[in-house]
Amino acid sequence: MRFCYSALLWLLTTSLFAQPNAPAASPTIASFTKDMDKRAGFLTFYWDAKKGKIWLEIDRFGQEMLYYPTLAQGVGSNDIGLDRGRLGAEHVVKFERSGNKVLLIEPNYGYRALSRDSLERRAVAESFAQSVHAGFEIAAEDGQRVLVDLTPFLMQDAVGAVQAIAQTRQGSFRVDASRCAMYLPHTKAFPQNTEFETTITLTGDSPGQYLRQVVPTPTAVTMRQHHSFVELPPLDGSYQPRLFDPRAGLNNIEFFDYATPVSQPIIKRYIVRHRLAKKDPTAAISDPVKPIIYYMDPGAPEPIRQALIEGTSWWNQAFEAAGYRNAFQVKLLPADADPMDIRYNLIQWVHRSTRGWSYGMSIVDPRTGEILKGKVTLGSLRVRQDYLIAQGLTARFENNSADTAALMPMALARLRQLAAHEVGHTLGLPHNYIASTVNRSSVMDYPHPLVGILANNKLTLDSAYATGIGAWDKVAITYGYQDFPKGTNEKAALDKLIDDYVKKGLKFLSDQDARPEGSAHPDTHLWDGQADATDELARTLAIRRIALDQFDARKIPVGMPMATLEEVLVPMYMFHRYQTEAASKVVGGVLYSYALRGDGQVVAEPVPAARQRKAIDALVATLQPRILALPKGILSLIPPRAFGIDANPREVFKRHTGLTFDPMGPPEAAANLTLRLLLNPERCARLLNQKAMDSAMPGFSDLLTSLINVTFEPMRRNAGEARTYDEAIQQLTSRRLLESLIALASDKEADGRVRSVAHDAIQHIRYKYLTQRSTDAPFNYVVSDTSPNQLLWLIQQYERNPQQPAVANTPLAAPDGAPIDPGYDWLDCEKE
Template sequence: MKYRLLLFCLLFFIRLVPAQTPAGTSPTISAFTSGMEKQPGFMTFYWDAKKGKIWLEIDKFDTELLYYPTLASGIGSNDIGLDRGRLGQEHIVKFQRTGPKVLMVEPNYQYRAITSDALERRAVEESFAQSVHWGFDIAAEESNRVLVDLTPFLMLDAVGAVQAISQTRQGTFRLDASRCAMYLPHSKSFPQNTEFEVTITLTGDTPGAYLRSVVPTPTAVTMRQHHSFVQLPEAGYKAREFDPRIGYGGIEYFDYATPVSQPIIKRYISRHRLEKKDPKAAVSEAVKPIVYYLDPGTPEPIRTALMEGTAWWNQAFEAAGYKDAFQVKLLPADADPMDIRYNLIQWVHRSTRGWSYGASIIDPRTGEIIKGKVTLGSLRVRQDYLIAQGLVGNFDTDTSHVSEMMQMSLNRLRQLAAHEVGHTLGLPHNYIASTQNRASVMDYPTMVAKVKGAAIDLSDAYTLRIGDYDKWSIIWGYQDFPAGTNEKQELNKIVQQMHAKGLTFLTDQDARPESSAHPATHLWDNGGNAVDELKRTMEVRRVALDQFNEKKIPAGTPMATLEEVFVPMYLFHRYQVEAAAKVLGGQTYTNALRGDGQPVLSVVPASEQRRALDILLATMSSATLAVPPFLLKSIPPRPFRYSPNSREVFKRRTGMTFDPLAPPEAAVSMTLRMMLNPERCARLVHQRAFDPAQLGLEEVLDQLIKAVYKRPIDKSYNGELNRMTSLKVAEQLIALAQNKEADGSVRELAHRSVLRIKTLVGPAVAGGTSYGLISHLIQQYEQNPAEVPAPSVLAAPDGAPIDPGQEWLESLLGEPACEWVR
């Protein structure tokens, strides 16, 4: 009896105790997530409000998907580069389960074996490292699904904000986990993508000036970071091989299954998937058109200008035989910009004018563009307006120019929108296009200002259509050929037809370095001939400076701000000077293929190089350098609450007051820096060695010294300008002679020039004014070269962005800036 009573009590006790999960097993997902908010979609997740955690349900193992981070809200400083909408790098990832753990693994698509032989593929896979981004402990499972805590992974500094702040010398910061949290309004799941957003805070000491200018408490920098998990495109996309004669960004990888007789590196272009409903038809609608959506936060009239400029690309797709294949719309109120299905043009605000970007999310396996993302800086239009203000502004009795200035600025925005969207279509810069009748919006354009009578005309400042090169590039990249077509042959015909129209392609590597050699490939230049265009630009500059007066700013504006309008007028020639300097030692070339009939390489004729030298020396004459007398009595020190260190005005050696020698010093230094570039000087030496009739470095230095040291040095303003120019030439030549990286002959000729200057300057000249400082520098150079100070230069105020490009981004990404396409 007592045993029955004991059994009864035991059974009763068991019923009172809740069921426990057996040791060594996980609870079910449904039990574990009871009471949590469920978000079904591409990747189902759960929000645990009590713990502030995101639990991710993984139901597909060893299935590849795309992951990339984004900066959802930025810092607001162009110089740091942490802008709203900044894209991180794409990663192909897959989840692999090992016992109680799940790894997020990134395969190495840089090295492949495109073959059906599994063992050959495995040999490549095992030869190169993969990357494990995170390891997750399984918290629950059910059927073939597991649940993991995604929160720690989401709280990482995935966009490299700490690195960006450090590289821009804004302080040493670190992620503060106690000030990070999920941001639920932008964490959601869509049919093809799942999105997570977090608030992250970086803390540090001694923040730099850029941070102090934009962060309320600069020792605590808070922004929002976004993580995207995206379904990869379905099969059927056909990759197109890259051709260096026509510009497209894209992917490249090693294919170890390639026969030894063929190149092992494979290169393919990036482009959207676009197919004709009828590939045989001359004109056909697209199966699925490319649609771009504009940020509805963009104000008018800018909104309309951006939509019109973006829509220009439909002209190019029409040329490729598509009907309405490219469209632009305002993002609907019920659409979410995070949805991968929306190509987005985003309007971004910063504390200073800055760069705009066109980037793409691509499938790293194929190069297919999944989403285009454009970032446009809102202050850019104000810089364009400022330049127009200096050229034609009159705020006295004539107010008609206000609409003219605004129209020029809006036309620039149209071109800018087309340019950035062009990057997201796969196109890089084409910097030779400006010399081919403005053939591409993918060049960096400066306004074409023309002198008409005594006035400056801006009616043709910017083009209002897509360029001819742009049409050919879209025809080549997006043409959908009928089945059975020899695609490679047809694509080659397109390139040949483009060349027959006088259109070619050269890009950043051909234009950006100061030492670059092609005389027609440059940023912000115009015209078919760099020398002729510099002469024309100098005439526009002369008229602008002759007419410069206080009416360039509205009544009631501090007179000190007149300098901000003066800066781009005084330096109006800066980029054309750089273009003309490339004629010296210049070489004209193409991206020719063997047998395609293109001219390969030729040295710029000697007569053209000497014309360039003459005009460059003329830019350093005292007549060109002199600041208009009106300005010397019209620009007072900056008033209270107007920064004396504004980057929009000239640096100065006179303290608070305007420095009449600062603008000339910036201009002279600019010209000398380009003329005496060590690599350019080396080309001048070499071309003269092969052709005695060519311009050589010795002749360049001889003409430079004659032009500068024959000028009178007296106590007048022009005399001070000549003294400053003489000093800058001596400093630059001493620096060139001491440059251990320079060609030996270059250093030798620079050394001889320094000694020649020594004989010219002497202890005194007519008028009783001494060249004593130059003599002292040369004496130091001869006796103790190590103690010669580096040239002291007042750098010119920022020029770009009158439009795009940026050094900090290049240093971070290792790529040409701004309009950089991944």
């Protein structure tokens, strides 16, 4: 028994104090990957063909790099916006190890301390959250090198395609992992970047119309998404960030700098630009240390490709003005070059099912604002829209010949300007929407074709688009890229550059001053032309009248279905749409600049009263039947669509008449445009305010009086002439004005005074025009308080329930106009 107890005691003691077995040592990277395909580069990885996995070798712990996703193969719908080449957001990331785990961490560069004091920097870093993008288990290691499975990270919807489809109401989709895989042809490692591409499939039910148009089986949307890891330049002072100035016309990054003295602004802003330096900074003109080179997609066909190369090359003129020789170059992408390589700035030719936007985007170092790569996406169908506009203006397709000599030159001239515009965004320039008022001084404006009127009412396209870089563009490039000799006071030199351009009459105003319909600057617009918006509206209407009067079957080639005339008619009838928008901003407008204290620029002052009244008269005139009516000869030319040739609903007029062309559709669309612009609630509030400040200025009531007079006053008829079409148009504009006033009076977000004046105008219309019998009344029936008159009914419904006013019918919207020129671009400047 003693032996047994001793044996038991020995067993217990051994069990209590025995060390646990040591974990099995991690395999070496070499043994783990011995049968895999190794790709060495910035980040080395291994392709495991048996398991379909990517194994990433990490040896750069703590080293910051740039990560960003891209949509490599798009969906093909401009409306959804999932285009080939679409860039996601950039993220500065680094790998950090903790035990057997590796985290991919994004530091928070929105909040920093530009200080040499490590404790001061740490205090800021620990005050704001970071982001961990992924965590990985270590599968193998050799010394400081570890191996992780990157595949789950790569198989995500990195570009937000699910959200984009949902936001455009195209259905509820999700990633189907069983239908996702690596795409090896575009999974590569380069010296400065490593690239991964995946085939991602989204599945869902009830796909919307846009998806059904472009996806063969719209319940399964397959695309390719791309992941880029890019080496960041060292923060060694070789690149010097340049401070941002709102007057300079360059995009910027911004961040909080908590090391800033209390007496100075805590927000720091750097302009966005490529790295460029002179070989000889003391020389007035010098070759660059390294030129900026852009590469053209060889997939663009001729003669389009050459036009794009020529337009892009214009930028060398701006760099010459900044003191460089051959600093900006354009080349065709070599056959052995890979467009994914970070070293290649790329101009990409992209196809969609409909005309759509073009983009100029950049990969930017968020720490400094340095542009690492420019990427331009040009939609291939845009040139066809420009050709169509030229066709409607000047083409004459006779039986055996066609007068089309001016069509393709205009379309190619537009492409040159478009290429220059989008590349300008990738150089750091935002839009300059006031440039059209200063002799078309910037390619960063949106240009409407400048059509000339010759003798015998012949239209000419000889000067439709400007050639070469603009005077403003040279100023902006000089501000961003000029290399100053050592010892130069850079801020003083840059301030002088701005002072000089102001003295020359050049101007800069951008998106926030032009895009909203209610914006206030009278000279800052998209797709307008010339210095005075109202004068140009009159000229544009004259061009429109000539185009409509000369519009006939010869606008399409022999053998084309007659119904396709409507696609040519749309841009001719709506030719005045953008100049109408431009002139509307004169009304209640304010002249201002991006002034800094002491720089001598105009700060803010109202547009003179005479100029505003002139604009009101011109805009109200666009509601007259003589402007809105289609020539009757056109109405007999457009039949219902031919069998097998459907219309794109975006390219034709909306209608209430089903298959047949609706002669009231175009007038309703054009009238809605003018009324929507003039009765913008913000514009109406500005009119009230300016009248209160100065009784000599036009007020909101003055505008309403003009609108009511043109729409409700009796038409004057010539003896014995019946004008029923014109009468129907006037009835339409009367109804649309009343509905617009009811909507304005019911708008909870509008200024209370605006709602009150709109209500008074409704009552004025009721008692002056709808409750009396008069042979001069604009309607062909007797009305009274109890009449079933639709207008009276609308007012009665408004009075009974002003929060939910009735409308006679949903107004017909105009067909899509944009993009006839550069479109949306990307409002985050470095993404343009």
